[in-house]
Amino acid sequence: MESGEELDQQIYKALIEMGWLVPQTEEDVRLAEEALNQLDYPPLPPALADPSRFIHLLDDGTEEDGENSPSTVESRDDGVAAIPAIVTPFRPAKQANQEEVASSQVRPYLGMLCEVTGQTPSLIAGELDVTVPFLTLVVQHRESVPDSWRTELVERAAAKWGVDRSRARRSLEHPDQQEIAASRRTAYSMKKLSYREILKRSGLRPEAQKIWIALAEAEEK
Amino acid sequence: MNEATDEQLFALMAGRGEEAKEAWETFYRRYINDFYQLVRRLPGVTPSDIEDLVQDTMVKAWKFAHTFQGNGDGDADAVRQRTLAWLGRIAQHHYWEMRRRKITLVSDHEPQEDEQIGSSLKEEPRGSRLGKLHHEIEKAVAAVTGIAEEETDTVSIQMLTLQEALATLTEREREIILATYEHYEPGQQQQRRLPPNVVDAICKRFNITPENLRQIRGRTDKKIKQYVNARPPANMRR
Numbered sequence: 001m002e003s004g005e006e007l008d009q010q011i012y013k014a015l016i017e018m019g020w021l022v023p024q025t026e027e028d029v030r031l032a033e034e035a036l037n038q039l040d041y042p043p044l045p046p047a048l049a050d051p052s053r054f055i056h057l058l059d060d061g062t063e064e065d066g067e068n069s070p071s072t073v074e075s076r077d078d079g080v081a082a083i084p085a086i087v088t089p090f091r092p093a094k095q096a097n098q099e100e101v102a103s104s105q106v107r108p109y110l111g112m113l114c115e116v117t118g119q120t121p122s123l124i125a126g127e128l129d130v131t132v133p134f135l136t137l138v139v140q141h142r143e144s145v146p147d148s149w150r151t152e153l154v155e156r157a158a159a160k161w162g163v164d165r166s167r168a169r170r171s172l173e174h175p176d177q178q179e180i181a182a183s184r185r186t187a188y189s190m191k192k193l194s195y196r197e198i199l200k201r202s203g204l205r206p207e208a209q210k211i212w213i214a215l216a217e218a219e220e221k
Numbered sequence: 222m223n224e225a226t227d228e229q230l231f232a233l234m235a236g237r238g239e240e241a242k243e244a245w246e247t248f249y250r251r252y253i254n255d256f257y258q259l260v261r262r263l264p265g266v267t268p269s270d271i272e273d274l275v276q277d278t279m280v281k282a283w284k285f286a287h288t289f290q291g292n293g294d295g296d297a298d299a300v301r302q303r304t305l306a307w308l309g310r311i312a313q314h315h316y317w318e319m320r321r322r323k324i325t326l327v328s329d330h331e332p333q334e335d336e337q338i339g340s341s342l343k344e345e346p347r348g349s350r351l352g353k354l355h356h357e358i359e360k361a362v363a364a365v366t367g368i369a370e371e372e373t374d375t376v377s378i379q380m381l382t383l384q385e386a387l388a389t390l391t392e393r394e395r396e397i398i399l400a401t402y403e404h405y406e407p408g409q410q411q412q413r414r415l416p417p418n419v420v421d422a423i424c425k426r427f428n429i430t431p432e433n434l435r436q437i438r439g440r441t442d443k444k445i446k447q448y449v450n451a452r453p454p455a456n457m458r459r
Contacts, residue, residue, distance in 0.1 A: 007442065011398070012405050014383045019262025021402060022316055024309045026302040032259055033302075042261065044254045047272050051249035054276055055242055058283045121280075122273035122319070132273050203269050 047133045047203045054136065056108065057121065109153065110135045112171040117161055128156045134202035141193045142173060146216040222247045227291055227304045234286035245283050253279065256308050264395065265320050274319065278312040285311060317403060386448035393427065394441045400426065401438060
């Protein structure tokens with residue numbers, strides 16, 4: 001076995017082939033995919049299949065993320081170097097009416113928590129012991145969501161970060177950005193889910209799902 | 222929209238115009254499965270974390286769309302690999318943040334020989350922390366062996382043995398190897414000496430001194446070499 005630089009290169013290659021490092025160059029991707037071709041491909045998890053479930057997060061992600069900014073993201077490959085660009089701010093396709101303006105002043109729960117804590121959606125979900133899809137779905141399908149769930153989420157945010165309870169509650173009851181978009185374009189409309197369907201799609205562990213079901217059932221009684 | 226090139230989709234996203242979100246949805250559908258397959262085996266995180274990682278990366282692709290630069294008229298595979306690598310660089314930071322939160326080291330006391338590690342772990346209850354670690358190692362070895370079973374011509378025997386060796390590392394050794402190679406740039410020379418800020422970050426992450434780090438890394442290198450030199454690879458053992 002060789003040593004030093006050669007060993008490093010071999011270990012790096014092995015880690016890429018094993019899927020233990022995130023591929024970051026075209027060569028990494030090629031190596032990783034060659035290795036993957038020899039394994040079974042599990043299907044894409046249902047929670048990731050539908051982009052319309054996450055589209056409202058595009059409007060939430062406007063804060064700067066220093067460490068993960070394009071300059072650091074691009075530092076590995078000059079060929080994909082960051083290029084300065086004039087970015088036109090997003091404008092609604094039509095003039096928003098008064099109701100939309102009023103409602104859009106309240107950010108959806110996850111967006112509001114990102115704003116308050118400065119953390120990423122997944123970190124926030126982890127702190128609240130839930131998943132990002134769950135937090136997204138409870139706002140998107142709020143008509144099906146038991147009030148006890150909202151109360152629980154309000155309390156968790158208050159306990160974790162001291163978030164004002166009425167602000168948290170408004171953010172859970174607020175028509176989110178996706179619905180505002182849906183009023184302009186039909187592409188984002190979606191079928192309403194029951195609270196059990198929300199749990200099925202949430203990616204929560206079965207034990208965690210039981211807690212939310214118990215809350216819902218307690219409310220029904 | 223489905224006919225648009227990646228560059229065209231990124232341009233539409235960066236413009237934030239009327240078709241921007243439709244472009245993002247097209248981009249998402251085009252890459253979600255391939256990108257998920259690339260990151261689904263990352264160690265130290267749960268399947269749910271991987272889903273978060275993938276989702277977060279696709280959302281950040283929207284945010285950073287203006288930084289993407291394609292390669293003109295490259296062939297379809299090259300364009301695809303370039304885009305996936307770009308997503309990988311976005312994902313890297315988030316992945317390490319997730320790992321940093323989860324890292325709880327097994328113990329400062331570690332057996333020196335991997336046979337000792339194997340036997341001590343095997344005795345642990347399956348549900349215990351060390352039992353789970355042993356199970357994880359078994360799975361990794363099985364995955365590597367699976368590659369050998371299916372196709373040995375395209376993967377060197379030494380590479381298979383090296384992968385087996387990596388799969389036997391303890392949690393701390395594995396974490397330090399991964400943290401080290403996070404900063405590795407293939408093809409660049411003289412990378413054994415990590416930049417001081419990287420050493421600081423790794424030491425802080427694992428609550429060790431730079432000297433500890435040097436020793437652990439040296440010990441891990443030695444362990445890998447010993448494994449490779451002492452064992453024929455899985456496909457030759459059968």
